[in-house]
Amino acid sequence: MKSGLRQTRSLGGNIFVYLMLIIFGAFFAFPLIFTINNAFKPLNEIFLFPPRLFVQQPVLSNFQDLFTIMSRSRITFSRYIFNTVFVTAAGTFGHIILASMGAYVVSKYNFPGSRFFFKVVVVTLLFSPHVLQIPQFLIMRTLGWVDTFTAVIVPAFAMPIGFFLLKQFMDTVPMSLIEAAKVDGAKELTIFWRIVMPTVKPAWLTVMVFSTQQLWNARAANFIFSEELKTLPYALSQIIGGGVQRAGVGAAVTLFIMIVPLVIFIGAQSNIIETMASSGIKE
Amino acid sequence: MSDKKDLGQQAFCEPETPIEWLETNAEDDYSGGLPETPVADTEVSVRVSSTPKKKGFIFRNYDKLDVTKKNAIAGYLFISPFIIGFLAFMLLPILESLRMVFSEVNINWDRGRYALEFVGLRNINYVFRENRDFNRLLFTELRNMALNVPAILVFSFFVSLVLNQKFKARGFVRSVFFLPVILSAGIMLGLETSNSLLRESQQLIQESNAMSSAITGVLEEILVSGGFMGDFVEYVLLVVNQIYNIALTSGMQIIIFLSGLQTISPSMFEASKIEGATAWESFWKITFPMISSLILVNLLYSIIDYFIRSDNSVMMEVTRLMSVDLKYDLSSAMAWSYFAIVIVVVGALSAIISRRVYYYE
Numbered sequence: 001m002k003s004g005l006r007q008t009r010s011l012g013g014n015i016f017v018y019l020m021l022i023i024f025g026a027f028f029a030f031p032l033i034f035t036i037n038n039a040f041k042p043l044n045e046i047f048l049f050p051p052r053l054f055v056q057q058p059v060l061s062n063f064q065d066l067f068t069i070m071s072r073s074r075i076t077f078s079r080y081i082f083n084t085v086f087v088t089a090a091g092t093f094g095h096i097i098l099a100s101m102g103a104y105v106v107s108k109y110n111f112p113g114s115r116f117f118f119k120v121v122v123v124t125l126l127f128s129p130h131v132l133q134i135p136q137f138l139i140m141r142t143l144g145w146v147d148t149f150t151a152v153i154v155p156a157f158a159m160p161i162g163f164f165l166l167k168q169f170m171d172t173v174p175m176s177l178i179e180a181a182k183v184d185g186a187k188e189l190t191i192f193w194r195i196v197m198p199t200v201k202p203a204w205l206t207v208m209v210f211s212t213q214q215l216w217n218a219r220a221a222n223f224i225f226s227e228e229l230k231t232l233p234y235a236l237s238q239i240i241g242g243g244v245q246r247a248g249v250g251a252a253v254t255l256f257i258m259i260v261p262l263v264i265f266i267g268a269q270s271n272i273i274e275t276m277a278s279s280g281i282k283e
Numbered sequence: 284m285s286d287k288k289d290l291g292q293q294a295f296c297e298p299e300t301p302i303e304w305l306e307t308n309a310e311d312d313y314s315g316g317l318p319e320t321p322v323a324d325t326e327v328s329v330r331v332s333s334t335p336k337k338k339g340f341i342f343r344n345y346d347k348l349d350v351t352k353k354n355a356i357a358g359y360l361f362i363s364p365f366i367i368g369f370l371a372f373m374l375l376p377i378l379e380s381l382r383m384v385f386s387e388v389n390i391n392w393d394r395g396r397y398a399l400e401f402v403g404l405r406n407i408n409y410v411f412r413e414n415r416d417f418n419r420l421l422f423t424e425l426r427n428m429a430l431n432v433p434a435i436l437v438f439s440f441f442v443s444l445v446l447n448q449k450f451k452a453r454g455f456v457r458s459v460f461f462l463p464v465i466l467s468a469g470i471m472l473g474l475e476t477s478n479s480l481l482r483e484s485q486q487l488i489q490e491s492n493a494m495s496s497a498i499t500g501v502l503e504e505i506l507v508s509g510g511f512m513g514d515f516v517e518y519v520l521l522v523v524n525q526i527y528n529i530a531l532t533s534g535m536q537i538i539i540f541l542s543g544l545q546t547i548s549p550s551m552f553e554a555s556k557i558e559g560a561t562a563w564e565s566f567w568k569i570t571f572p573m574i575s576s577l578i579l580v581n582l583l584y585s586i587i588d589y590f591i592r593s594d595n596s597v598m599m600e601v602t603r604l605m606s607v608d609l610k611y612d613l614s615s616a617m618a619w620s621y622f623a624i625v626i627v628v629v630g631a632l633s634a635i636i637s638r639r640v641y642y643y644e
Binding site for chain 1: 357362366369371372374375376448456459534542577580591618622626
């Protein structure tokens with residue numbers, strides 16, 4: 001990005017950048033390396049004390065066990081996977097659309113109540129989901145949504161965190177861009193969809209990563225009771241719940257469930273870089 | 284009136300007569316701007332009705348309204364889906380728990396309902412004066428927050444600056460830095476605590492922390508004997524001891540800073556370079572002001588994230604009261620007192636900082 005400055009970076013600067021990347025990268029990669037290694041450890045190595053980071057004799061038995069247990073479950077395992085994928089995709093999509101529509105007008109249209117509403121959203125960011133569980137359940141019951149996907153998907157639309165992040169990013173979109181579109185005769189929806197959304201693509205990709213990660217790990221144990229509607233994390237945590245002899249399977253499960261948010265993030269990440277080149281904010 | 288409309292549509296259908304179309308259009312606009320209001324009104328309504336029909340009352344008169352009203356209507360239309368969801372699934376539960384603060388909750392287990400009985404400030408009184416842990420925990424957490432959040436901000440800003448440089452395999456390296464967000468929020472906390480994996484990784488982390496504090500302990504002694512010991516040194520050492528926790532909680536902040544850094548136009552840096560600015564100067568005069576709004580965002584995010592993390596000791600006490608003791612009223616009262624204090628902190632900080640934030644227009 002700073003192409004002008006890059007050429008002036010000295011050899012010392014290069015060494016510094018790479019050194020920092022290695023040190024901090026090691027920090028950040030540590031949990032992942034640990035999880036991957038654990039998944040391939042035989043049972044006797046998992047319980048080794050003091051624990052070792054790297055696996056000595058990698059085996060695939062953990063994954064074999066996991067698939068054996070999966071194939072024996074009463075509900076087909078693909079059903080759990082479908083449930084989670086459906087909930088994640090629908091929830092994330094709706095959240096991005098609704099939150100960015102709201103964030104756009106709060107950021108760019110100064111209508112009465114907009115600032116107040118934003119403040120309310122910021123305040124609700126403070127409320128931990130634990131505290132709201134019981135009232136939320138009662139609302140779901142009143143609506144008759146208990147034991148349906150709606151109970152998980154629709155509340156995800158209104159998560160305040162995405163709204164907050166998107167609003168802050170939309171503040172950086174120059175007003176002149178929107179005015180120019182208006183002068184050219186674009187209607188509000190066109191401006192929103194064709195001008196603002198492409199411009200803040202990094203922002204909603206960030207929100208997408210965040211929301212995917214949250215919904216993918218949602219166990220939804222509060223709202224969903226039918227076995228055939230349960231999500232993947234719930235099914236997997238049941239498998240792990242088998243006790244000490246399932247420790248190896250547990251390590252495999254952790255790796256298994258981590259892969260999807262990781263892949264989505266890596267995909268979004270390359271996209272973020274791509275869009276920045278043609279972001280349109282050039283003044 | 285209807286003649287004109289027909290003409291306009293006809294002309295629009297026949298692109299081979301562009302001049303005619305232009306003329307009618309120009310006339311339309313011109314008469315629309317004339318001071319004779321009756322004429323202007325009819326002209327405007329013609330123009331609107333010649334655009335696709337089947338629109339409601341508001342839309343039919345939409346173009347007549349002034350900008351403020353237009354903005355208001357568009358604003359409310361855009362935001363209403365979010366507001367509805369937000370009211371139903373966030374605000375309503377929050378208000379319900381606020382009612383619990385001032386009531387005694389009697390749960391009817393057979394019917395799965397509860398009844399609220401108004402008791403005034405009894406629950407609040409319990410939180411501040413009877414519960415033996417709340418005050419102590421609150422002050423510990425506030426102090427830890429004051430120590431951690433600046434460190435998180437500096438750390439994530441620094442890392443995002445480094446990540447914004449050009450180097451090989453940039454996408455991959457950036458992904459590595461986001462790993463803790465993906466890992467910690469869901470899997471590490473979500474799985475059962477009986478899982479031995481969790482315990483082991485925690486042990487490992489604690490061990491590495493113990494190691495680093497041994498190193499800083501020696502450093503501290505050297506500095507003390509050298510007469511260097513100030514509050515600042517103490518703070519730095521404290522941060523170094525916590526560096527692993529800080530690193531793991533700053534993933535989201537790094538992403539926010541990074542996407543902010545990427546929206547800064549490179550032409551600004553080019554211009555400043557041509558004017559003879561050094562990298563250091565262009566950092567403080569361009570990068571820093573351009574990113575300042577995101578510093579505020581990240582500050583709020585970090586504070587809130589710190590306060591509602593499930594391993595925060597006040598949150599643990601709130602959860603314990605609710606799920607172990609089943610005292611929903613006391614738990615709500617404690618949560619609300621806690622949030623009220625946090626809101627005051629967040630409000631004060633954002634009021635101070637938002638004045639210094641620079642918005643680029």
